[in-house]
Amino acid sequence: xxxxxxxxxxxxxxxxxxxxxxxxxxxxxxxxxxxxxxxxxxxxxxxxxxxxxxxxxxxxxxxxxxxxxxxxxxxxxxxxxxxxxxxxxxxxxxxxxxxxxxxxxxxxxxxxxxxxxxxxxxxxxxxxxxxxxxxxxxxxxxxxxxxxxxxxxxxxxxxxxxxxxx
Amino acid sequence: xxxxxxxxxxxxxxxxxxxxxxxxxxxxxxxxxxxxxxxxxxxxxxxxxxxxxxxxxxxxxxxxxxxxxxxxxxxxxxxxxxxxxxxxxxxxxxxxxxxxxxx
Numbered sequence: 656x657x658x659x660x661x662x663x664x665x666x667x668x669x670x671x672x673x674x675x676x677x678x679x680x681x682x683x684x685x686x687x688x689x690x691x692x693x694x695x696x697x698x699x700x701x702x703x704x705x706x707x708x709x710x711x712x713x714x715x716x717x718x719x720x721x722x723x724x725x726x727x728x729x730x731x732x733x734x735x736x737x738x739x740x741x742x743x744x745x746x747x748x749x750x751x752x753x754x755x756x757x758x759x760x761x762x763x764x765x766x767x768x769x770x771x772x773x774x775x776x777x778x779x780x781x782x783x784x785x786x787x788x789x790x791x792x793x794x795x796x797x798x799x800x801x802x803x804x805x806x807x808x809x810x811x812x813x814x815x816x817x818x819x820x821x
Numbered sequence: 822x823x824x825x826x827x828x829x830x831x832x833x834x835x836x837x838x839x840x841x842x843x844x845x846x847x848x849x850x851x852x853x854x855x856x857x858x859x860x861x862x863x864x865x866x867x868x869x870x871x872x873x874x875x876x877x878x879x880x881x882x883x884x885x886x887x888x889x890x891x892x893x894x895x896x897x898x899x900x901x902x903x904x905x906x907x908x909x910x911x912x913x914x915x916x917x918x919x920x921x922x923x924x
Contacts, residue, residue: 657824657900659823660827664831667831667835668838669833670844671835671838671839671858672838673876674854674858675838675839675841675842675846675851675853675855675858677856680848680850680851683850683851685853687857687858688865690852690858691861694835694861694865695868696862697831697865698865699856701828701868701869701871701872701883702872703868703872703883703886705883705887706864706883706886706887706890709887709890710864710890713890713891713894714857714861714890717859717894718847718893718894718897721897721898722850722853722854722897722899722901723852724901724906725901725905726850728905728908729850729904729905729908729914730914733868738828738847738881739846739847740845740846740847740850741845741846741847741916741917742917742918744845745846745847746842746844747840747843747844747845748841748883749843749876750840750844751837751838751840751841751844752837754836754861755834755836755837755858757831758833758836758837759830760835762826762829762830763826764834765826766824767825768823768826768829768892769823769825770823770825770873770874771823771873772824772872772873773872773873773874773877774850776872776878777878778877778883782862782880783880783883783884783887783917786880786884787884787887791884794888796885798888798891798892801892801894801895802891805895805896805898805899806895806897806898808899809898809899809901809902810901810902810904811822811898812902812903812904812905813905813906815909818840820832
């Protein structure tokens, strides 16, 4: 339990809590960037440099910007929302707290969490590339197909319907 | 608390916060933000268990997280496209007002 871990945990959780509770959607998206940055720092601290930088590139660079664009595109003539949370929010909060309690209980009772880290872990970009091109080449191809389908699907879904121009 | 328990607990807290966002907010975009937070919590678990696990040189945790990040990005793109399409149809992005199966 180091100081750096505590800082990372506080930044990540503060960003996440702000992202789901703030009223203004633009503020939500910006708080989400804070949470993603904290997670990227956690990945770097766990010696997963490639994943940390992939997190910065994909989540902060693409997903957060995508969320911002969606906010801008869906707020045209909408009046300010008087009610941010749904009427059933106590139920949602209770379910989430129950899940958290269950997970915390499982973590507290687990023997696996008493492990100490391996002395030195190497995960260079070269090794990851080698693994992607040998052992994981089939998942890589499937992922490529998935991305193509998702790209075409997202464009088709968001495209304006024919003959229903506004 | 051991270091691994700290990371796993952070992931559990992050998952719960994402679950609160997905279950209690009215706006569909914030629901998607909550889902992204939950996926990220799972990624943190994968990396933590990879780092503290038996065979870190196998890189399984890292590769799983890379694919998971890719799938999450595709999910975000399709999900936000759906939100935009629904907004265009119903003029609202609130999930509690999208209560009709008929278009």
